[in-house]
Amino acid sequence: MARLPEGTLMQRAAAALAAVCARTLGRVYGSRVAVLAGGGDNGGDALFAGARLARRGARVTAILASFRTHRAGLAALRAAGGRVVALTPADSGGGSGGAAALPEEAVRAVASADLIVDGLVGIGGSGALREPYAGLARLANDAPGIVVAVDVPSGVDASTGCVPGAAVRADRTVTFGACKIGLLVDPGASHVGALHVIDIGIGPYLPEPGVTALTAADVADRLPRPAAESDKYRRGVVGVVAGSDRFTGAAVLAVGGAVRGGAGMVRYAGPAEPVRLVRARWPEAVTTILEPGDDVSGVGRVQAWVLGPGMGTDDRAHALARSVLDTGLPTVLDADGLTLLARDRSLLRPNLLLTPHAGELSRLLGVPAADIEARRLEHVRRAAAELGVTVLLKGSTTLVAEPGRPVRVNPTGTPWLATAGTGDVLAGLAGALLAGGLDTYDAGCCAAFLHGLAAHVAAAGPGGATEAAEAVLTTMLDAVAGAGTAGRADVPTAPISAQDLPDALPEALRLLESPAKMEE
Numbered sequence: 001m002a003r004l005p006e007g008t009l010m011q012r013a014a015a016a017l018a019a020v021c022a023r024t025l026g027r028v029y030g031s032r033v034a035v036l037a038g039g040g041d042n043g044g045d046a047l048f049a050g051a052r053l054a055r056r057g058a059r060v061t062a063i064l065a066s067f068r069t070h071r072a073g074l075a076a077l078r079a080a081g082g083r084v085v086a087l088t089p090a091d092s093g094g095g096s097g098g099a100a101a102l103p104e105e106a107v108r109a110v111a112s113a114d115l116i117v118d119g120l121v122g123i124g125g126s127g128a129l130r131e132p133y134a135g136l137a138r139l140a141n142d143a144p145g146i147v148v149a150v151d152v153p154s155g156v157d158a159s160t161g162c163v164p165g166a167a168v169r170a171d172r173t174v175t176f177g178a179c180k181i182g183l184l185v186d187p188g189a190s191h192v193g194a195l196h197v198i199d200i201g202i203g204p205y206l207p208e209p210g211v212t213a214l215t216a217a218d219v220a221d222r223l224p225r226p227a228a229e230s231d232k233y234r235r236g237v238v239g240v241v242a243g244s245d246r247f248t249g250a251a252v253l254a255v256g257g258a259v260r261g262g263a264g265m266v267r268y269a270g271p272a273e274p275v276r277l278v279r280a281r282w283p284e285a286v287t288t289i290l291e292p293g294d295d296v297s298g299v300g301r302v303q304a305w306v307l308g309p310g311m312g313t314d315d316r317a318h319a320l321a322r323s324v325l326d327t328g329l330p331t332v333l334d335a336d337g338l339t340l341l342a343r344d345r346s347l348l349r350p351n352l353l354l355t356p357h358a359g360e361l362s363r364l365l366g367v368p369a370a371d372i373e374a375r376r377l378e379h380v381r382r383a384a385a386e387l388g389v390t391v392l393l394k395g396s397t398t399l400v401a402e403p404g405r406p407v408r409v410n411p412t413g414t415p416w417l418a419t420a421g422t423g424d425v426l427a428g429l430a431g432a433l434l435a436g437g438l439d440t441y442d443a444g445c446c447a448a449f450l451h452g453l454a455a456h457v458a459a460a461g462p463g464g465a466t467e468a469a470e471a472v473l474t475t476m477l478d479a480v481a482g483a484g485t486a487g488r489a490d491v492p493t494a495p496i497s498a499q500d501l502p503d504a505l506p507e508a509l510r511l512l513e514s515p516a517k518m519e520e
């Protein structure tokens with residue numbers, strides 16, 4: 001800002017914002033646009049964009065939420081023929097009930113708009129939206145017009161993705177300079193809609209990001225690949241200690257993730273019944289029946305372990321878990337293994353990848369699960385710092401944290417994954433990558449990436465897999481990098497089951513290779 005004439009960055013932002021609005025409207029002339037303007041520069045962007053649309057013939061009404069309004073922006077809007085409705089501090093959104101206490105003129109302008117520009121607050125917002133901002137946000141959400149958020153949907157914390165109160169649910173978000181963390185991490189991410197990242201020339205001046213995402217090419221580069229002289233041992237042997245007589249499926253699913261994740265060999269150890277089922281579904285796995293009280297000394301050599309899914313949490317499970325962890329090998333610790341760790345921190349070792357969902361992390365940190373869901377980034381960072389290991393927090397946005405490294409956000413998730421047993425597949429997959437030589441951080445990030453991609457492939461079915469995967473691999477990541485727009489692929493999808501994931505992994509891996517090749 002110091003190098004450029006005053007207002008240059010804002011003009012770049014407003015021009016790009018107006019262009020997105022115009023494209024969204026299709027026909028600008030005669031369209032109705034409501035601009036919600038807060039008291040800061042976010043409101044300034046919105047007002048300048050409103051002025052540009054008004055000059056192209058749109059009927060623009062600006063609703064000023066604060067009596068301190070961006071002066072030049074307001075002047076530009078007025079000069080272009082825009083109308084202005086100023087709220088007073090007494091105007092409120094009428095609590096959660098809607099817009100009862102907002103002036104009729106404001107309510108009408110928003111309700112009848114073809115397009116609503118949300119310029120209430122951007123990166124300067126703090127805490128829950130206050131009135132009348134909150135009431136305007138609710139009004140916009142209830143209105144039939146398309147909502148375009150400026151920089152950040154108002155009410156979403158740009159730095160964390162937290163949504164402490166009312167917030168705008170946008171159809172599109174036009175963000176400037178860099179993708180904000182809050183646009184990628186839930187609950188904020190689910191307020192964004194299609195994402196446009198606009199380059200306004202500040203990239204070279206930005207600091208190192210605290211949160212990063214892997215691209216398809218990054219993942220393809222990291223995945224272990226067999227060389228000509230590889231053999232099954234060199235490719236990595238993964239040991240799976242999971243399942244019980246009660247939870248047999250966990251064994252089958254974790255082994256499936258490991259087999260399809262590219263392990264040279266999978267050794268499964270557990271009670272007789274899950275062993276029988278594993279052999280039936282995955283005859284390539286080498287199995288060992290564990291009698292009650294056995295440890296893993298008879299399982300054979302492995303390079304990494306998957307420990308925990310469905311194994312139970314009684315004293316025998318505890319002793320078995322300890323025998324695995326005492327090998328000192330890299331280990332994915334999941335599900336019941338995490339419950340054991342929450343009870344007995346002496347199980348903690350270096351070289352662990354913990355894969356909790358919010359409930360499991362809640363037991364590990366002694367924090368209510370709802371708080372973890374609401375402040376995912378803070379809690380995954382805290383868990384990694386407190387436990388000194390890699391933590392992959394599952395759920396609507398998967399995050400991977402390790403002390404001293406940026407948090408990685410996984411861009412490939414889909415809510416179709418919210419079904420029982422998918423976490424077991426993830427644990428097996430991460431174990432295969434650990435055995436293949438990745439460190440716990442990369443194994444966690446790459447496993448989450450492939451797991452999400454496999455879910456898209458499975459949900460879209462053979463006819464839509466390529467299109468669905470391309471939407472994830474190119475559009476989303478291009479947008480984050482400022483080179484395109486992210487939205488969902490328009491591919492019909494159907495529910496998936498956990499079993500579908502190992503079967504979809506080969507196709508997901510093949511599709512992953514194509515954009516990597518293109519970039520080369």
Ligand SMILES: NC(=O)C1=CN([C@@H]2O[C@H](COP(=O)(O)OP(=O)(O)OC[C@H]3O[C@@H](n4cnc5c(N)ncnc54)[C@H](O)[C@@H]3O)[C@@H](O)[C@H]2O)[C@@H](O)CC1
Nearest residue numbers: 009010039040041042121122123124125126128129130151
């Ligand atoms: N910094 C830059 O380089 C650029 C910034 N730009 C815009 O400027 C924005 C940041 O502007 P500001 O720093 O002025 O901040 P904002 O405009 O984002 O927010 C500050 C305003 O919101 C009010 N506010 C904050 N929290 C609130 C809450 N919880 N409830 C109700 N009101 C609340 C404040 O009282 C103040 O009026 C960016 O998001 C972006 O839109 C762009 O013009 C491009 C260049």
Ligand SMILES: Nc1ncnc2c1ncn2[C@@H]1O[C@H](COP(=O)(O)OP(=O)(O)O)[C@@H](O)[C@H]1O
Nearest residue numbers: 357394395396414415417418420421422423424
């Ligand atoms: N709303 C959601 N959006 C995206 N992914 C989700 C969502 N809910 C759950 N998931 C993913 O589904 C998987 C569920 O794992 P987990 O909770 O361990 O279930 P289970 O123990 O039944 O296998 C994880 O990979 C998680 O990230």
Ligand SMILES: [K+]
Nearest residue numbers: 121150152154
């Ligand atoms: K905004």
